Amino acid sequence: MLELYNAMQSTCSQKVRLTLAEKGLDFVEHRMKLFKNEQLAPEYLKLNPNGVVPTLVHDGVPIIDSSVIMEYLDEEYPQTPLRPADHKARANMRAWMRFFEEVPTVAVRFPSYNAAFARHFKDMSDEEFKALAASKPVRDKFLGEMNKEKGFSIERLHQSEDSIRKTAARMETVLKDAPYLVDGKLTLADLCVLPLLIRMEDLGYAYLWENAPGVQAWMERVKARPSYAIAFYEGALLSQQYPGIREEHQRMLHFAAA
Numbered sequence: 001m002l003e004l005y006n007a008m009q010s011t012c013s014q015k016v017r018l019t020l021a022e023k024g025l026d027f028v029e030h031r032m033k034l035f036k037n038e039q040l041a042p043e044y045l046k047l048n049p050n051g052v053v054p055t056l057v058h059d060g061v062p063i064i065d066s067s068v069i070m071e072y073l074d075e076e077y078p079q080t081p082l083r084p085a086d087h088k089a090r091a092n093m094r095a096w097m098r099f100f101e102e103v104p105t106v107a108v109r110f111p112s113y114n115a116a117f118a119r120h121f122k123d124m125s126d127e128e129f130k131a132l133a134a135s136k137p138v139r140d141k142f143l144g145e146m147n148k149e150k151g152f153s154i155e156r157l158h159q160s161e162d163s164i165r166k167t168a169a170r171m172e173t174v175l176k177d178a179p180y181l182v183d184g185k186l187t188l189a190d191l192c193v194l195p196l197l198i199r200m201e202d203l204g205y206a207y208l209w210e211n212a213p214g215v216q217a218w219m220e221r222v223k224a225r226p227s228y229a230i231a232f233y234e235g236a237l238l239s240q241q242y243p244g245i246r247e248e249h250q251r252m253l254h255f256a257a258a
């Protein structure tokens with residue numbers, strides 16, 4: 001039996017939901033409320049000491065970290081493989097995944113917090129906010145650097161834009177003449193980056209890959225797969241949970257640039 005502890009809007013959770021959907025696997029979904037700090041509850045920390053989602057529990061054993069979970073699912077359920085059999089191609093897929101974890105995964109956090117999440121901390125006292133940041137096992141420094149009224153600086157948002165431009169440009173080198181990132185077939189590498197670009201698109205940043213027609217065509221291709229509608233159910237997009245944020249966020253960027 002597979003159980004997934006995750007959050008609707010979490011990009012790391014979406015990677016795993018896409019993988020489960022592509023493989024046609026049934027699972028029991030536990031939707032957690034991250035701004036009610038359910039990920040920091042002592043019972044959850046026993047499953048995932050990092051205090052983040054997702055966590056997969058398979059026959060009672062917790063598996064943590066979204067990319068690890070994706071590979072675990074592909075190993076346990078080899079039907080509909082999502083990794084190339086050839087070891088060199090598989091290494092290429094993993095190299096893409098590590099790049100996505102290191103560059104765009106980090107980048108999307110800053111605009112996501114500014115546009116949607118920072119509002120949850122506004123009414124806290126400075127002490128409450130500091131204590132909350134300090135209580136996060138792996139996100140303490142990240143949250144500790146945020147101004148709880150204003151979010152992250154405009155310079156930090158520009159660095160995120162730069163990281164996403166770089167990501168799209170690197171993907172374009174392959175996608176200009178191939179349907180998917182590795183060996184012309186859908187792999188975990190595609191599913192690893194898709195939620196990140198969907199998040200950026202949802203916040204109004206699709207212009208960052210306006211010069212990458214291969215990436216644009218790939219986005220349409222992956223969104224047309226049945227797994228997309230399954231994994232991105234109603235409420236998975238920030239604009240569905242926080243109506244109007246795209247316009248609000250882009251307006252803020254526009255005024256900051258003026």
Ligand SMILES: N[C@@H](CCC(=O)N[C@@H](CS)C(=O)NCC(=O)O)C(=O)O
Pocket residue numbers: 010011012013034039051052053054064065066067136139
């Ligand atoms: N490396 C972890 C990162 C997971 C992660 O950052 N999850 C975020 C949601 S996408 C989270 O749970 N944040 C909760 C918090 O910051 O308290 C993975 O890929 O599973």
